[in-house]
Amino acid sequence: MxxxxxxxxxxxxxxxxTLIHEVKDGRTPLEYVGxxxxxxxxxxxxxxxxxxxxxxxxxxxxxxxxxxxxxxxQSLGTRKxxxxxxxxxxxxxxxxxxxxxxxxxxTRVALCYAPGMTKRPNRLxxxxxxxxxxxxxxxxxRSVHNILPDSLDVADSLxxxxxxxxxxxxxxxxxxxxxxxxxxxxxxxxxTYYHEQDPPQGFVFxxxxxDDRSLDETMTVENEDVVLVPAGYHPVGVPDGYTSYYLxxxxxxxxxxxxxxxxxxxxxxxxxxx
Ligand SMILES: O=C(O)C[C@@H](O)[C@H](O)C(=O)CO
Numbered sequence: 001m002x003x004x005x006x007x008x009x010x011x012x013x014x015x016x017x018t019l020i021h022e023v024k025d026g027r028t029p030l031e032y033v034g035x036x037x038x039x040x041x042x043x044x045x046x047x048x049x050x051x052x053x054x055x056x057x058x059x060x061x062x063x064x065x066x067x068x069x070x071x072x073x074q075s076l077g078t079r080k081x082x083x084x085x086x087x088x089x090x091x092x093x094x095x096x097x098x099x100x101x102x103x104x105x106x107t108r109v110a111l112c113y114a115p116g117m118t119k120r121p122n123r124l125x126x127x128x129x130x131x132x133x134x135x136x137x138x139x140x141x142r143s144v145h146n147i148l149p150d151s152l153d154v155a156d157s158l159x160x161x162x163x164x165x166x167x168x169x170x171x172x173x174x175x176x177x178x179x180x181x182x183x184x185x186x187x188x189x190x191x192t193y194y195h196e197q198d199p200p201q202g203f204v205f206x207x208x209x210x211d212d213r214s215l216d217e218t219m220t221v222e223n224e225d226v227v228l229v230p231a232g233y234h235p236v237g238v239p240d241g242y243t244s245y246y247l248x249x250x251x252x253x254x255x256x257x258x259x260x261x262x263x264x265x266x267x268x269x270x271x272x273x274x
Pocket of ligand 1: 135142144161163171172173178191234248259
């Protein structure tokens, strides 16, 4: 198996709580980004006390109550499937905070982690405030929900975004990278991709490669897989008949998304939309 591809592990943590993915704590080559997926049965509770990391809890599906410090946010979550394609609710939780998530229904939660340097207010990121964006032309079209973009100054490191790519299209394309701390031209950001496909027997292809090809992995990515992007360009191609969803978490030394397109493929941006 390529070293950047992670399959769902489905490990029971406690009654009604199942760990689907855990990309953190010595189980990852990434230094800045941590990522988990947790499934909660109705009524089940997941609890954690953060240390030097901040967290964004994204209610992928189902409904949940999130308590962070003294605040409780009830009835979060807007969809039974990510493919309803509506934005969902998330909660930003500051470092050194204790939080708990209780499933009000069966719930899938993404826990996105990155270094926290300061104590910040915990904050609800409600679905109604999520900025939606359409990007691209021809077979390079995708829709984006900006959950925690760099324009929103609520986190120290975390950037979180979800992306839908329709049948036959490419996204994260033309291939771009953000692996040099060289602002204003490029920022250094690691990235994770949590993928789903509709219908779920689908797959997508994702390539992660650097200019010198010292890193060059092309992966067949199935439903619920995670891909790690420590460096390099990272385009995604979606086969005919399937829709792709992915959730990206990015973090690095500076909280700015400044990417650099692969010059070999940048020309596709210059085409007429006909
Ligand atoms: O616009 C897209 O195709 C999504 C990507 O930008 C994705 O969020 C990413 O690669 C971020 O670096």
